[in-house]
Amino acid sequence: MPKVVDHDQRRVELVGATWRIIARDGLGGATMREIAAEAGFANGALKPYFPSKEHLLTFAFEHVFQETNKRIVKATRNNRGLAALRVFCHEVLPLDDEKQSEARIVIAFWQRALADASKSALHEQSVEQWREQILVHLRHARASGETGPATKDEEFAAVLLNMLLGAQISVSLSPGTSTPAQLMSQLDALLGLIRSS
Numbered sequence: 621m622p623k624v625v626d627h628d629q630r631r632v633e634l635v636g637a638t639w640r641i642i643a644r645d646g647l648g649g650a651t652m653r654e655i656a657a658e659a660g661f662a663n664g665a666l667k668p669y670f671p672s673k674e675h676l677l678t679f680a681f682e683h684v685f686q687e688t689n690k691r692i693v694k695a696t697r698n699n700r701g702l703a704a705l706r707v708f709c710h711e712v713l714p715l716d717d718e719k720q721s722e723a724r725i726v727i728a729f730w731q732r733a734l735a736d737a738s739k740s741a742l743h744e745q746s747v748e749q750w751r752e753q754i755l756v757h758l759r760h761a762r763a764s765g766e767t768g769p770a771t772k773d774e775e776f777a778a779v780l781l782n783m784l785l786g787a788q789i790s791v792s793l794s795p796g797t798s799t800p801a802q803l804m805s806q807l808d809a810l811l812g813l814i815r816s817s
Contacts, residue, residue: 641721681729715800723788
């Protein structure tokens, strides 16, 4: 009887191998041959799942985004307002090894998105989804009196998104100056700016 293959699981395994190689050797080292070897597959075994490295990188970005969103849903389930916004940010910021590996995948994807309109559009859709979630938390905070009248929700959402996305680059390129403790301190300082006095 032929072996039953879980194709979804195999795709996730290939994403994991891609993360490890990019973290270790950079995007240039993440060849299809190296990814297959890292995952323990024959080189040709990748073709049915990902015809090219570009397909694999797009899937990896989508997987990272979906996994982050699952963590966000779980973390914010019992919170509202600024408490929900803070834990939302915890799940996006690269505060541990797993999230730092995810940041490297995201940066590699961004590099490709500079010259690929479909990747750029996927990034924009992802960021827009987060922006909407941030605005929901800010509106709840405003309704409960947590934020002051001077706070402009749309502007603050843009600033916060820039901080969250910029942290991906800072942690990857300057880990000594963007430690988890420093990122949390920066986040708390930023959220402190909009708290009602």
